[in-house]
Amino acid sequence: MTSTPLVADGDRPREGGADRAVVDVAVGVLIRPDGRFLVTSRPEGKVYAGYWEFPGGKLEAGETVEQALRRELHEELGIAIGAAEPWKVELVDYPHALVRLNFCKVFDWTGELQMREAQSFAWQGLPLDVGPVLPGTVPVLGWLAAERGFEGATFSVA
Template sequence: MSEPQQANPHSPSAATDRVPVDVAVGVLVRREASGRETEFLLTSRPEGKVYAGYWEFPGGKLEAGETVEQALRRELHEELGITIGAAHPWKIELMEYPHAKVRLHFCKVYEWTGEFEMREGQSMSWQHLPVQVQPVLPGTIPVLQWFAAERFHVGLTHVV
């Protein structure tokens, strides 16, 4: 399977005739049991889907008339069986995959209720940097870089 490319809106090649699909993505964050490090949830893509077996942050496509938070709330309930608290908009990333152009709306989620149920036959794993699961979906890589930058920034504030 060929690797997707991050779309550069200033590049002439970015002007494709494909309309981006809007996707709500949940970055579920919790403190590790020891309290010393932050963990985030990754799930595997189920069999039968594009990039099956790749690890990603959970979420899904917005339906007509849905906001990002409404879509995220619906998708995480459908896929994981949980009900989320507030979704905190974080960043938006445009990705160009061979099968689709997607606009990923990443939201951090710190609170949820319910027991995790992998309703699509996927796996889940609480991770921290560097991630231990492979392969990682290319659309997930920017988030890992943002986490690394945040950790570096927090580290600097404690040094100064």
């Protein structure tokens, strides 16, 4: 994890001041055998509604990242995942919260995708065909690009 957080919308004031607690979030990077990965839109009524991201959600008290990811992907998408491989951690300073994103790669799941929060989904390659992208998603696109030999590729929020 980088020691300096990624600052999203730095021109906007931060809620809660300088001593905000870190919110841990489990994030699933679901990758099909053809290399395409799943992104979902944030539902209406949530911060950054309409922005695209990798699915997941907050850890509840006592949960591990993998337990939270299993629960969240079942609640949001109606799927059961196999192994969740811990991958990267990124700290993101959003105006509404300081968030530690715990990214896991997932290659195995069962069930048909059901958008239980009325969000949209898309299987994507690089570059994405959807947007805007949530700021915390941008580093992941760079990591995926580097793994796939697209060194120097850049991605933006809008």
